[in-house]
Amino acid sequence: MEQEKYAIIDIGSNTIRLVIYTRDKSGRFSESENVKAVARLRNYLTDDLTLSEEGITVLIDTLKSFQEVTRHHQLEAIKCVATAAVRQAENQETIIQRVGEETDFTMRILSEYEEAHYGYLAVVNSMSYKEGITVDIGGGSTELTLFEGRELIHFHSFPFGALSLKKQFIEGDTPKKSELKALREFIESQFLSLDWIEGKNLPLIGIGGSARNLAQIHQEQIDYPLSGVHQYTMKRKDVEETNKWLGSMDFDELQRVEGLSRDRADIIIPAVEVFNCLMELIDAELFALSRKGLRDGVFYEEMTKDFEMPVFPNVIEESFYDLAIDYDINLTHAIHVTNSALMIVRELVDEGFLELSESDHRWVRLGSSMYNLGSYIDSESSNQHTFYLLANRTIDGLLHKERIIVALLASYKNKNLFKRNAALYEDWYTEEELDKFNIMGAVIKFAYSLNATKRDIVKDIQIESKKEELVFSIQCREDWKPEQYQVEKQKKHLEKLLKKTITVDFHE
Structure with missing residues (x-):
């Protein structure tokens, strides 16, 4: 099946660049080719601000080399834009004409x-x-x-x-x-x-x-x-x-x-x-x-031309939706795990076991939604793959420090693996923050086990603190035995971190 492609040629004063975007399976375009030529057109502007014949030749020759690439990819949707070096040239009309006559491209000069x-x-x-x-x-x-x-x-x-x-x-x-x-x-x-x-x-x-x-x-x-x-x-x-x-x-x-x-x-x-x-x-x-x-x-403007505003409402949500599509995440399951994790942290905050900021709640949401993402590659070592993929992939809207937090939570397996993953970044966070992220990761793992069969059976979660015990009251829509088995296996991670025995009470 032919992929939809779109190209932009950026004629700058220092470099000229061809970028090709290809529509991926999430429906959005991503950069697939990036070709650069150092032309330094600004150096060909004379004292009377005319782009010299030599400079025009450099421009035409570069565009002709790009033309070979665009023809190979059979591209028709090509935007060719020029900035300061051509904008400042007194002979810009001649340049536009020459480009149109000698190449496949129609050049547009951008205003300031x-x-x-x-x-x-x-x-x-x-x-x-x-x-x-x-x-x-x-x-x-x-x-x-x-x-x-x-x-x-x-x-x-x-x-x-x-x-x-x-x-x-x-x-x-x-x-x-x-x-x-x-x-x-x-x-x-x-x-x-x-x-x-x-x-x-x-x-x-x-x-x-x-x-x-x-x-x-x-x-x-x-x-x-x-x-x-x-x-x-x-x-x-x-x-x-x-x-x-x-x-x-x-x-x-x-x-x-x-x-x-x-x-x-x-x-x-x-x-x-x-x-x-x-x-x-x-x-x-x-x-x-x-x-x-x-x-x-230029690309965003083209892609949002049917929108009222060419600005995405929420950059992070857009990025995480793309991640979910790229790694075949079950969105209904992810939403359910996220809701369960948020209910648990809310109860732990009320019981005095956690102090969470607004940002921390966001990390719980994002970490839960991406939990076990690495199973797309290999279910046996999904935790390691999850951490690597999230830590090393650019996620628009997340700073690098924030990306690591989400990677640590989404890949949580146990305290030891958390420590190994966090080792390279320990000086980015305080000891208190790392302890808090550890608990948040264990909560997400617990919440994930509550939807082990992906039937979305959990309706509500309440926690009651007794002397040496935390009682989790889990209200369910239907039979919970498979989830109960998984929860009993996984609750030890939370017990160690909260220093409390956890009793899980399932009921309809």
């Missing part, structure tokens, strides 16, 4: 607003932040947006990017002290022209290749234990220290930095200076990386 808006769309549809400031530094422009309540409030596009800053302020491959001083003063004066960023104390969300490289460099520096950079966070001092470290190197050293693409070695310092300056002005304590950017924003 469109470029900023697509970056904003990518962030709010793939991250859980309700408010923040986004920065997308390309080769020839830098877009900032401010969003509150997940709505775009302000945007601005500056006519400078990492390539143009390098060209304007830095003569060699790396900056001298005087060049760096001039660069910083220029960046600061430009950002201070906006009256809506200073002192906002919001997270700064970085979009694009330079932001991604910054995150990758930091991950390599600290031997980060997880894969993936989407939703990776750094503190302000981390950005400052990485900026100083990069600035202390000569060009040969920069080219060998792990996590830094060789084609960005000469422009990474101007880009990180932009992030560093913005964090100071905003008074941002957190830098978060969005791997989703302009292309994804």
